[in-house]
Amino acid sequence: MKLAGKVAIVTGTSPNIGGGIAQGLADEGAVVACVDLVPENALQCADWIKSRGGDALGIPCDVTDETQVAAMVARVRETYRGVDILVNNAGILGGLSVLDMPVERWTRQLGVNLTGTFLCTKHVGRLMVEQGRRGSIIVIASTAAHQGQPGNIAYCTSKSGLLNFARAAAMDLVKHGIRVNSLTPTATDVGESHDRAVEWGRPRPERRGRLLDFAKMVPTGELPSPRHYARAAVFLASDDAEMITGFDLRVDAGAIAKYWPWIPQA
Numbered sequence: 001m002k003l004a005g006k007v008a009i010v011t012g013t014s015p016n017i018g019g020g021i022a023q024g025l026a027d028e029g030a031v032v033a034c035v036d037l038v039p040e041n042a043l044q045c046a047d048w049i050k051s052r053g054g055d056a057l058g059i060p061c062d063v064t065d066e067t068q069v070a071a072m073v074a075r076v077r078e079t080y081r082g083v084d085i086l087v088n089n090a091g092i093l094g095g096l097s098v099l100d101m102p103v104e105r106w107t108r109q110l111g112v113n114l115t116g117t118f119l120c121t122k123h124v125g126r127l128m129v130e131q132g133r134r135g136s137i138i139v140i141a142s143t144a145a146h147q148g149q150p151g152n153i154a155y156c157t158s159k160s161g162l163l164n165f166a167r168a169a170a171m172d173l174v175k176h177g178i179r180v181n182s183l184t185p186t187a188t189d190v191g192e193s194h195d196r197a198v199e200w201g202r203p204r205p206e207r208r209g210r211l212l213d214f215a216k217m218v219p220t221g222e223l224p225s226p227r228h229y230a231r232a233a234v235f236l237a238s239d240d241a242e243m244i245t246g247f248d249l250r251v252d253a254g255a256i257a258k259y260w261p262w263i264p265q266a
């Protein structure tokens with residue numbers, strides 16, 4: 001139990017990556033506040049953790065609204081007396097090209113991906129400082145933060161912004177003993193997420209085809225699942241990573257390291 005006695009907040013707890021990370025932290029002994037704009041994602045994720053013997057609280061919250069974020073952090077403080085771990089995972093995926101992107105959609109995507117991460121980090125960071133907790137804050141990026149993906153202008157922009165947000169916040173918080181790191185996932189195998197949706201009492205989502213065969217293009221030949229990100233998040237959150245701050249941990253099956261023209265499984 002690497003996180004026994006720790007209190008974690010995970011944002012964006014759908015059955016996919018956020019739900020997987022919340023479950024992984026809980027399996028290592030953390031109590032987890034599951035935070036999502038969609039109330040069912042917050043509440044069902046918490047119920048699922050409790051049904052597995054853990055302790056969790058579901059909190060509906062829009063991470064772009066500072067009043068809601070402050071209230072969410074206050075509720076976690078009242079319930080669990082503080083916070084040790086924050087995983088900024090809530091995000092809006094997908095998008096459009098620079099030519100087609102309506103400004104309202106651009107603003108919302110940057111708002112959730114960047115401003116939401118900023119607001120949660122600000123309010124959780126303040127609480128950690130006030131309580132003298134040597135916390136760990138994790139920012140979920142994407143391989144799209146490292147590369148120019150076509151048709152995804154706001155996502156690529158916001159995710160690359162998060163890489164340097166994590167470094168800059170790490171510098172702001174280092175004197176308080178709080179570490180800030182990013183974690184880079186990539187195109188994710190959907191099997192585990194679909195199983196988790198069913199375990200939460202939902203119908204099995206339909207498998208949708210992808211435009212690109214990602215699994216053929218990653219060096220490992222298979223895509224990561226949320227549990228692989230969860231293990232990396234547990235590491236970054238734990239004392240094992242006590243000397244690691246301002247770092248980006250890529251859990252990307254080797255995607256970013258790859259020589260670009262090489263198609264390993266061709």
Ligand SMILES: NC(=O)c1ccc[n+]([C@@H]2O[C@H](COP(=O)([O-])OP(=O)(O)OC[C@H]3O[C@@H](n4cnc5c(N)ncnc54)[C@H](O)[C@@H]3O)[C@@H](O)[C@H]2O)c1
Nearest residue numbers: 012014016017036037062063089090091142185186187188
């Ligand atoms: N799925 C992938 O292949 C992949 C790859 C790389 C990075 N990521 C990143 O991982 C994270 C999770 O992705 P996912 O695939 O699980 O997506 P998802 O859509 O399943 O989950 C995102 C969650 O964020 C929530 N959310 C959206 N706006 C919010 C707001 N304003 N306030 C609170 N919650 C809000 C959604 O309701 C949803 O539950 C995202 O940051 C995404 O960019 C995903």
